[in-house]
Amino acid sequence: MDPNLLRTFVTVARLGSFSAAAHELGYTQSAISQQVAALEADLGLPLLSRRPVGPTPAGERLLEHAGPLLLRLRAARSDVLRAAAVPAHRLRLAATPLAVNGVLAARLAAARAAQPRLRVSLRTCGRERLAELLAGGEADLGLADGIAAPSDPLRLPESGPMTTIGVSEEELLVALPPDHPLAGRAALRLADLIDARWLDTPLCPLRRLRDLAGDGFPAALVYEGDDVHTVLNLVAAGHGLTLLPASAGRGVPLAAPRLVHRVELLHGALPPGPAADLARALSGPPG
Structure with a gap:
């Protein structure tokens, strides 16, 4: 064909x-x-x-x-x-909206400090587009995020031979309006929120919650963007609940099921150069 x-x-x-x-x-x-x-x-x-x-x-x-x-x-x-490419002082990153948390941003800053001539571009996009950018050579490294059980890999689109490394996991919070009856709890279980009104967003797709915790989670509002501040404003106004990583917002810790916000580094073959150096820095222990 x-x-x-x-x-x-x-x-x-x-x-x-x-x-x-x-x-x-x-x-x-x-x-x-x-x-x-x-x-x-x-x-x-x-x-x-x-x-x-x-x-x-x-x-x-x-x-x-x-x-x-x-x-x-x-x-x-x-x-x-x-x-076969000759390494250049250029690094192209692609990331899903919540992938670049504080730890990863600090590691990127350290990599740039070590290479003052390095020109870095960062593009945010969804997982499907991220896979396309990596496969097509339009990005050197990708950072994808999502909700998963601890140490479980993310479900990412098939894009050919690709190295995938878990680089961070952090606690998930249930984002609620300040006056919500559950806002003062020390922790919450998803099972107690299965019939609550939820936001359905690319940052926390309800189909993923249903995969992990069972049916339910009715969508009160569908938001197709990826701006965290917009999501928090919608939550505060009472349009629905959502899950966010602890570094991205305020809320009540999720106690059960045991889920985390996971970030993974993706890349193809990397010749010596800035992309390979940053890949090592991102996948190493926090400094």
């Missing part, structure tokens, strides 16, 4: 338009149609309906495989180029 044809098919399916895909990929509309037709001929099945443009059942199945396949190809290309 030609990856170029697969990429064209995915783009048409995502945009729902042959002309829009042609504009994005830099081809003529006729060339896009020919590429999709060639892929359909290769598989012997129609993959896209034309009016309106959308995936057929066979196309839907192919889309399930196409994303990981294309990401692995990008990862392989990036890995080969990275291994």
